[in-house]
Amino acid sequence: MVCLGNICRSPLAEGILKSKLNTEHFYIASAGTGPWHVGNPPDPRSVAIAKEHEIDISQQKGRQFSPYDFEEFDRIYVMDRSNYQDVLRLAHNEQEKSKVSMLLNNLFPEENVDVPDPYYGGEDGFKKVYDLIDQACNSIAQELNNQTNS
Numbered sequence: 063m064v065c066l067g068n069i070c071r072s073p074l075a076e077g078i079l080k081s082k083l084n085t086e087h088f089y090i091a092s093a094g095t096g097p098w099h100v101g102n103p104p105d106p107r108s109v110a111i112a113k114e115h116e117i118d119i120s121q122q123k124g125r126q127f128s129p130y131d132f133e134e135f136d137r138i139y140v141m142d143r144s145n146y147q148d149v150l151r152l153a154h155n156e157q158e159k160s161k162v163s164m165l166l167n168n169l170f171p172e173e174n175v176d177v178p179d180p181y182y183g184g185e186d187g188f189k190k191v192y193d194l195i196d197q198a199c200n201s202i203a204q205e206l207n208n209q210t211n212s
């Protein structure tokens with residue numbers, strides 16, 4: 063799960079998807095394309111909205127997306143079009159590029175809808191972002207569980 067700062071959207075996406083899958087079978091992590099918040103905990107507003115849904119993301123630590131992540135992960139979900147461009151720029155080949163998709167394309171196929179960056183807004187932004195990510199993660203979890211069961 064990748065966003066810009068790895069303190070608002072992608073930590074939520076990591077926590078939400080982990081809550082929907084068996085983490086002994088799926089390795090789920092998040093990162094930011096930017097370096098500013100490496101080592102930092104998630105934004106308190108993300109921690110709070112996750113806690114409202116009984117998800118604890120307070121122990122996550124910010125890290126920057128690395129080109130090695132293309133080897134480590136089968137799927138890379140980005141929150142917005144700018145993250146998409148930034149991550150694609152780091153890919154070495156078409157196979158790595160094919161791992162990258164916009165998170166909300168799971169809900170709105172091929173529409174390339176952004177998860178809006180809530181950093182400069184109010185609490186409402188975080189609620190909206192939570193709901194969007196939650197719906198997208200429902201769809202991803204269903205897809206992955208179907209694959210493992212078949």
Ligand code: 4NP
Nearest residue numbers: 065066067068069070071181
């Ligand atoms: P995020 O939000 O990408 O959802 O973690 C942001 C957090 C911090 C900054 C930008 C976006 N920043 O510029 O510090």
